[in-house]
Amino acid sequence: MQRKILVTNALPYANGAIHLGHMLELIQTDIWVRFQKQRGHECYLVCADDTHGAPIMLSAEKEGITPEQLINRVYVEHTRDFASFHIGFDNYHTTHSDETRECAEQIYLALKANGLIDVRTIEQYFDPIKLMFLPDRFIKGECPKCGAKDQYGDSCEVCGAAYTPTDLKNAYSAVTGAKPELRSSEHYFFKLSDPRCQEFLQTWTREPGRLQAEASNKMQEWLGDPDSNAVAANPLTDWDISRDAPYFGFEIPGAPGKYFYVWLDAPIGYMGSFKHLCNRTGLNFDDFWGAQSTAELYHFIGKYILYFHALFFPATLQFSGHRTPTKVFAHGFLTVDGAKMSKSRGTFITAESYINTGLNPEWLRYYFAAKLNGSIEDIDLNLEDFAQRVNSDLIGKYINIASRAAGFIAKRFGGALLGIEDKQFRADLPGIIEAADEIAANFEVRDTARAVRRIMALADTVNQYVDKNQPWTLAKDSTKDAQLHHVCTTLINAFRLLTIYLKPVLPMLAANAEAFLNVATLQWSDAGALLPAAHVIKSYAHLMQRIDPKQIEALIAANVHSLEATATVTAAVAAPTPVSLEPEIMITDFTKVDLRIARILDAQHVVGADKLIQLTLDIGEENPRNVFAGIKSAYDPATLIGRHTVMVANLAPRKMKFGMSEGMVLAASGEGSPGLFLLSPDAGALAGMRVK
C-alpha cells in the first residue's frame, strides 16, 4: 500500500553557514526520504530557513543591511550547500513568508479562542541606548556564583551555573555596552500549565513510537509523573510567545508592537513551507495537517530542540485544530575526532569548505550512514576512520565488483550479459536477493548503520565469489567462455542489487551506476528481478575516487581560523590590479553568445593531455555535449560529476587533438593570482536554462 508521508528537518538559522553538524541531520533525513520514494511511497521533504529574532536583526544592522537582505543572501548560501550534498528538498522555503505568517496567525487565533492565551506583565532588561528589550544572550556580566567576567545572561561558561539575567552582577548590554534597566512590558503566553495541555502531553509523549525511548524518558522529567498522586513535581510553566518591537518577525494580530517569538513561528515554518509546496503543485494542505489527516508526519531534529518539538509544538497543533506529528526523530550531536567542533582546531567544518576542498559529498553521506543508528547518541566523525572506511568499503569492496567484471563483459562478450535464473543466482550468491527486506527494514527504522553493515557483508561475499571462480583463469581457457560469461554476469547482477540497496545513501553514484548498467532509475522493487538475457551494459568508467589523506589535511587547514581566512580573501579581492576592459559592446553583441546551464554528467582525465578534462554536459538536448576544458590544474574530475555550471552553447565546434569539443565552460581566473574557478548557478537552475 502506498503511504503518504511528510518529512521535515530542523530549520537552519539564517544567521550563519551550514556546517557538518547541520549536514548530519540533513543527510539522515535525505537518506530516509529517498528510501521512502525509492519504495514507491508518496513522500515530501520540506524545510525552510529560520529567519526571525533579535540575532538576525542585530547581525543585519551590524553589516549595514536590512534583515531581508541578510536572510536573502543566507538563503542562497544555504540552498547552494544543500544542493551540493544532494539533499533533495521538495520545497525549501523561508519562515519570513506569507504562508508561515498565515499559519502562525491562524494557530495563535485558534489558541486564543480556546482560552489558551494569557497576557501578563513581566519585567525584563532593556537597553536604554538601543531602546529595545534584550534577549538573555545579549546581556553579559559577572557570574553570580563564581564571579567570572563577561558571562552570558543564561549560564556561566566557566563554572556551568545557570541563572537568569537579573542575577548577573554588573550586567551590561552586549549590543551597546550600556547598563540595562529593568522595565516592564505586557507579554503573551501560551498556557501550557492549563490542565488540558498537561494531560494531553503526558499522554502524547508516552504513546509508543511517538518518541524514542530516551527522548520519552527525558520528557517525563519536564512533565512530572502522572502516576503520582501529588501534583506533578515539575509542571510545565506557561510559554512566553511574544517579544516587543523592535523585533524582526510577525506582528501578533490585535497586539500592535508585539511580535511572535521566533520559536513560535519556527516549527510553523514547516507548515508554511508545505503550504508553499501545495500552492505550487496543487497538493491539499489539510490532507497532511488537518485534524483528520491520515498522512504520516515526521520531524527529524537534534536532541537539543526536543523541548520544542515534543512539547510546545504538539500542544500548539493539538489545540489549534491540527493533527500532531506521527513521530519525532531526534539525533545526537556531531563531534569531530572525539571533540566538539572547534574553530581553532579547524574542525568546525563548513559544508562549503568541504565541497571547495574537493571532497566528494557522497563520502560524507556514506560515513554518516555507516554510523547513524536511529538513536539519540552523539556521532563522531573520526577523520582517519572516515578516509579508511570510505576507501575500503566503497572503492575496495563495492565499486571494485563492477570494475572486476566489466572488463571481461566488454572485451569478451561485447557488453552483453547472459540470462541468469533467479534460482541459480541465489545458489551462487546466497543472501543477496534475500537481504532486500531486512535492509529495507533497517532503513525504515533509520538504522542505516545496520543496513550498511549488512550491505558490506554482502559485498564481501561477492568478492569471495570472484576469488573462488577466478575469472582471469577462466579467461585463459577458450573452452570456458560460457563459465566466464556466467560468473561475470552474476557479478554485474550482484553489483546492481547492491546499488539498489545503497541508492538512498549514494544517489549520484547510483545514477552513474544506472548509466553504466544501462538501466532505468532503480526502484527498490527492482531487487526482485535480475537483468534479462542479452542486456547490454555500457563501458565501465571509474565511479568514485579514493580519499587522499591530503584532502583531509587541506580541509582542516581551510577551516582553521576561518574568520581570519575570510578576511584575508576579502582583502585580496579588494585590491585587484587595475584591468583593461575589452572594447564596449551592445546588448545585441552579447545576445549572440548563447550561455546555458549545463549539468556535468561525466568528467574524465584525458590520457596524454596536461591541462584538459573531458566533460560530458547535459543542456537539455537529446545528446549530451562533449567538451574539453583546460581545468585539470584546479579540479579533480570525480568532484565535477553531478554539478551544474555555465557553458557557451553556440560556440563553433572545434576539432582538438583528443576529439571534437562542442562548446566551452566558463571559469574565472586572475592575472597573477593563482586558481581557476568554475562558475555555478544558484540552486534551482536546471540544465538547459539560458543565462542572460
Place this chain on the structure above:
RNA sequence: GGUGAUGUAGCUCAGUCGGUUAGAGCAUCGGAUUCAUAAUCCGGGGGUCGGUGGUUCAAGUCCACUCAUCACCA
C-alpha cells in the same frame, strides 16, 4: 547538585530474553592472487567488556555504588 544518556580490541562499532571459548570491519603481521585505481582472498596476533561490590548454577547483559564524557534542568 538533580535528571537523561554513553563507556566493549589501536580505530569505528555489533552483541537479541542473562546461557558454550565476547564478535565484525578497518589498522597491524604472515601467506596467496593479479581481473580490478596497491584493489581481492586465506590465516595469525590483539579485549580483566570504565571500576568496585552484589543477585544468580551462570553477568558485557540485571541491581547498587563509583569514575569519565556529553546533554538538559535548577
